[in-house]
Every structure is written in structure tokens, then in C-alpha cells.
Amino acid sequence: MQRQDPLQSPFVPFSPNPSLQQGTPTATAPLKHSLTASQSSNLRYSSSRKSIYDRHLNRTQRSELSKSSFAFLFGEMVQYAQKRVSGIQDLEKKSATPSFVPTHVSPAGPRHLKSLSEAIHSLTPRRLNLHGYTIGQRLLELLLWRDGRSAKRETRILGILQFITTTLYRSIFNKPADALEKSRDNEDEYMLIDNDPMVSSYISIPKEMSQLNCAAFVAGIIEAVLDGCLFPSRVTAHSVPTEQFPGKTVFLIKFDESVLEREAVL
């Protein structure tokens, strides 16, 4: 695969207009380039000159994906999430941004972490969560579109959780989630339980990183769907290994106060 020069690249569907982007301005490529570029087949343009964006959105609805290839891809994503910090300065810069502070991992905040490696490990779930978040945003749109006329806007907490455990889970993992529970201690917390998360079925977490759960990626997807339906919340993944299910994961969903206030009114 050859990487194309930005000036040579044809118009890519769904990518923002380069003239609207910040940074160095680039001339918009003339249309004739897109004709020459689509002659050869590459990932975006097949030999039939149709990109994946030209396909019908329902075409991949029932299709299945190789679990092995996903496992390798996800493995690289986990490594990427760990490696991206190049030094302590880079780390501090990232953790200065409020969205990067892993409050759910270390309540004391990253400043009190003992070492750099420990700090990196505590940031990894947040990064995986962000990866998942971008997927969840798109997935919600797609699922609602596929529902067609029967699509419904969920307004109640139970309704949206039901949507996640059945529709969303079935569309990505081809099975519903294993359980949904309400926290006994906190009014605003719900727990979604997956006995064996597909994404981490081949992953063994080393002992020194026992806090990490790679299903943080799935937590990000759930968080994005909840946010997209106007249920602002924070979703985190926690390992609860049992004898029967060593990979058992609990997704802790903590809703924003505004959600509970609205729920009380409804």
C-alpha cells in the first residue's frame, strides 16, 4: 500500500473539508485527480470504483467478522494506548486536560502516583475508553437508522439500559449482556455484567497491572451511547473474576445528577 500525497488524494467522503481545518492551508485538490486515483484499487477505492461509503448501510448488518483478526487489531490498540506516553512531561500535559484525569482509577489523581509506569497503566483504561467512545457515537447513529420506523427515543433510564443490554450488545457481540443490576448503595449507579467479554477473551493481564481491564473499550462504547441519548454518565469496567468465569467484568454506569432529576419528574 502506497500512502498518497495529501495534494494528490481524492476527496474522501466524511472527512472534513481541508480548508476548514486548522493548520497549514492546503489547496483543494482539483477534481481530475480523483479520476486518476480511482483507476487503481486501494483500500478506499476498489477496482469497481466504489468505496465502502457507497455501499448500503444494511449490507454489513448480518455479516460476521473474524474473531482472530479482531483480537490482533485490539491487541495493537491496547499496546498503542500504553505506548503513547513518551515521557513524564508528555504524561503531565495529557493529564492536565480534565478529560484525561483518570479519577475512576486513582482517586488521588495522577500527581500522587508512585512511578511513571504506574501512571501510564492508570491512563490506559481512559485511552481505551476514548477509543470506544468514538465507535459508540457512530454505532448509536447506525443502530437507530437501521431500526427505521420502529426506532424510538428512549427517555427512561430502564429503557436505555434495556436498549444497551439487548440491541446494542446483540449487534456487536451477537448475544445479550449477561445481567443488569441496580446498585444497592447508590441511587445513580447501575451495573451491567458480562461474564466473558469478547474483546478480552485472549488477553491475560499481568499481575502488576491487575487494575487494568481491557473491556474499558466496551465501557467507552456504552458511555458514548448513553451520552448520545442524553443520559450523561461515566462508565468504567471492573474485573470481578469468579471460579466459573475468570474474565467476568462489571460495567459500572454512574449517571449524572441531571439524569436522576429528570427521571424523578417523568
Place this chain on the structure above:
Amino acid sequence: MGILAIMVLNKAGGLIYQRDFNEGLKKLSSNDYLVLAGTFHGVHAITSRVSPVPGSGGLEIMESEHFRMQCFQTLTGTKFLIFAQPHQPNIDVIVKRVYELYADYVMKNPFYQIEMPIRCEAFDRNLLAYIQPRQ
């Protein structure tokens, strides 16, 4: 079936995994296991050279009164050694399955560093779950 032990050697001849499945085996020190693996690696290389048949893949089976050892070398040079009881049938199937488990739970684990000792809890668990009911 009687599987006694399983070892995995990396392509440099280093021992990256060793596990006994039988109580009665004599325990060696970890250094001895490393020496054993290194020696076998050398012997395997020699046998593939001295073989009268051209293009030989080297030592595959070694039989003794008390055990039978089967070696399976993957295309990448990783070796799986299975020590079993002398008249153990279907070792080929077992080797293949162990290789499959290795490919799944070791190679797809982002925390495993290639050529390094295998410390993957999921691999241990699944290997034991496969071997134990067949003992």
C-alpha cells in the same frame, strides 16, 4: 491418557514454558530445565543435519521404556515438546491443540513479549482445562 509434561522452546532454544502434569515426576531446578531445553535444541539441529534423507526436519519422536517424547516444530521455529506415557495414542492431535492454544492465548495477548517466557494466566488455565480431563 497420560501426558507427563509440556515444554515450549523459542527459536533460539530458550525455554519459555514448562509445566508438569504428573505428580510423580522428578523436579528439576529451573536452571536444569534451561540446560535440558538448550541441549535438546542443539541435538535437534544436529539430527536435521546428519539425517541421511535430504531436507529432514530433525528429531521428532524419542521413545524410551518410561516415556515417549514428541517434538513439534512450527514454521517459525518454536518447538513444542510433549512428554507422554509410552503408548499414548493421538499425540499429534494433542500437539496441534496445544499449538492452537498457544496461538490464541499467547500470541493474541498484547502483554506478551515475543520470545520471552510465557506468563499468561489464560494460557495456563486453558491448557490445564484441556489436559486434565484426559489424564
